[in-house]
Amino acid sequence: MSSMKHIDNIPSTPGKFKEKSSYNRLRLHFSIAKLTFWSFVFLGLIFVCFFRSPSSSSSPASSDLSRRSLRTSSYDGPAWEKRIKASAKIRSRNGISVLVTGAAGFVGTHVSSALKRRGDGVVGHVMHLAAQAGVRYAMENPSSYVHSNIAGLVNLLEFCKNANPQPSIAWASSSSVYGLNTKVPFSESDRTDQPASLYAATKKAGEEIAHTYNHIYGLSLTGLRFFTVYGPWGRPDMAYFFFTRDILKGKSISIFEGANHGTVARDFTYIDDIVKGCLGALDTAEKSTGSGGKKKGPAQLRVFNLGNTSPVPVLDLVTILERLLKVKAKRALMKLPRNGDVQFTHANISFAQRELGYKPTTDLHTGLKKFVRWYLSYYVDGKKSAQ
Numbered sequence: 032m033s034s035m036k037h038i039d040n041i042p043s044t045p046g047k048f049k050e051k052s053s054y055n056r057l058r059l060h061f062s063i064a065k066l067t068f069w070s071f072v073f074l075g076l077i078f079v080c081f082f083r084s085p086s087s088s089s090s091p092a093s094s095d096l097s098r099r100s101l102r103t104s105s106y107d108g109p110a111w112e113k114r115i116k117a118s119a120k121i122r123s124r125n126g127i128s129v130l131v132t133g134a135a136g137f138v139g140t141h142v143s144s145a146l147k148r149r150g151d152g153v154v155g156h157v158m159h160l161a162a163q164a165g166v167r168y169a170m171e172n173p174s175s176y177v178h179s180n181i182a183g184l185v186n187l188l189e190f191c192k193n194a195n196p197q198p199s200i201a202w203a204s205s206s207s208v209y210g211l212n213t214k215v216p217f218s219e220s221d222r223t224d225q226p227a228s229l230y231a232a233t234k235k236a237g238e239e240i241a242h243t244y245n246h247i248y249g250l251s252l253t254g255l256r257f258f259t260v261y262g263p264w265g266r267p268d269m270a271y272f273f274f275t276r277d278i279l280k281g282k283s284i285s286i287f288e289g290a291n292h293g294t295v296a297r298d299f300t301y302i303d304d305i306v307k308g309c310l311g312a313l314d315t316a317e318k319s320t321g322s323g324g325k326k327k328g329p330a331q332l333r334v335f336n337l338g339n340t341s342p343v344p345v346l347d348l349v350t351i352l353e354r355l356l357k358v359k360a361k362r363a364l365m366k367l368p369r370n371g372d373v374q375f376t377h378a379n380i381s382f383a384q385r386e387l388g389y390k391p392t393t394d395l396h397t398g399l400k401k402f403v404r405w406y407l408s409y410y411v412d413g414k415k416s417a418q
């Protein structure tokens with residue numbers, strides 16, 4: 032595991048870490064190829080693999096254990112193992128032990144701490160920085176998407192299928208799989224065979240791969256189609272994040288519009304609502320039916336939209352940010368580039384509502400208010416630099 036230290040240098044979600052040179056890019060690919068499956072999986076999204084198990088204690092969890100206990104400069108040895116075991120320990124009645132990959136990413140961080148708060152055991156791979164999220168970055172670094180979203184997924188499923196007992200798996204898909212679909216709101220049964228970006232194509236491939244492992248090996252699999260997740264500790268490559276940074280710096284921001292000044296809108300979904308959907312998926316997942324690589328019977332296979340059901344034009348997002356930041360943005364309207372962006376997303380969440388009890392409660396203004404409060408305290412009061 033000590034080989035994982037090099038991951039510090041791997042360019043991750045654009046904006047968090049800058050790629051310095053083509054040498055680094057080559058090194059990234061070479062290094063990823065060498066990683067074990069533990070470090071090979073997703074960033075900016077979660078991939079949760081979990082085993083139902085009896086509780087070992089009824090005492091409440093300490094909510095900050097998950098991240099703090101794993102923050103260490105050494106990723107092997109007895110001390111590290113002890114910390115991993117402590118984090119994995121279940122502390123509530125009927126708790127579950129969850130392997131959260133991408134636990135250092137945006138959604139993974141929030142899901143891990145929510146699990147810890149309710150007493151579940153969590154094992155994070157805090158060094159998991161391989162890049163795969165983001166629609167536009169897929170044009171710059173296509174192979175990172177294939178490595179993480181396809182090869183990483185297959186590696187993980189290979190491991191899970193051979194396990195005895197097999198775990199159930201909930202994993203992050205994306206609203207982008209709807210691609211050029213024009214029927215709104217997007218329902219899980221709508222067509223998803225027209226991806227507009229490589230990112231979307233790799234997520235769609237993940238859904239098909241999930242089908243295969245469910246069919247052949249009896250793995251219980253739940254894919255979650257996230258709709259533009261935002262909030263504190265979010266990804267700097269996302270528009271709401273870098274708009275905030277650039278508005279504060281007095282830099283102009285490009286706001287995309289469709290043909291004939293058509294509205295570009297997103298079903299922005301607040302992180303706390305997404306976390307509730309993730310926990311709902313874990314709590315309702317059935318057991319896998321196979322063991323040791325052999326299927327014993329049909330297993331659960333699900334896909335859910337986790338959106339907000341309330342698309343907001345990007346122009347309105349900017350207006351809300353201006354009000355919250357008390358700074359006027361320098362707006363530059365631009366035609367939607369042909370780089371993978373779609374014009375509109377809108378989730379139908381009735382299936383998730385019925386099956387997971389998923390019910391988003393945060394509107395964009397309320398969510399952005401929380402984000403801006405965090406942003407100002409972290410970057411402005413905390414004097415951290417936002418690149």
Ligand SMILES: O=C(O)[C@H]1O[C@H](OP(=O)(O)OP(=O)(O)OC[C@H]2O[C@@H](n3ccc(=O)[nH]c3=O)[C@H](O)[C@@H]2O)[C@H](O)[C@@H](O)[C@H]1O
Binds near residue numbers: 372373
């Ligand atoms: O739901 C998803 O599955 C995806 O959500 C997110 O993608 P998007 O919805 O595209 O979010 P984001 O980039 O923040 O752009 C937001 C809006 O701003 C517009 N936009 C963007 C950049 C810009 O310079 N100007 C602009 O108007 C842009 O046209 C868009 O309308 C995740 O990044 C992705 O990983 C995936 O999870």
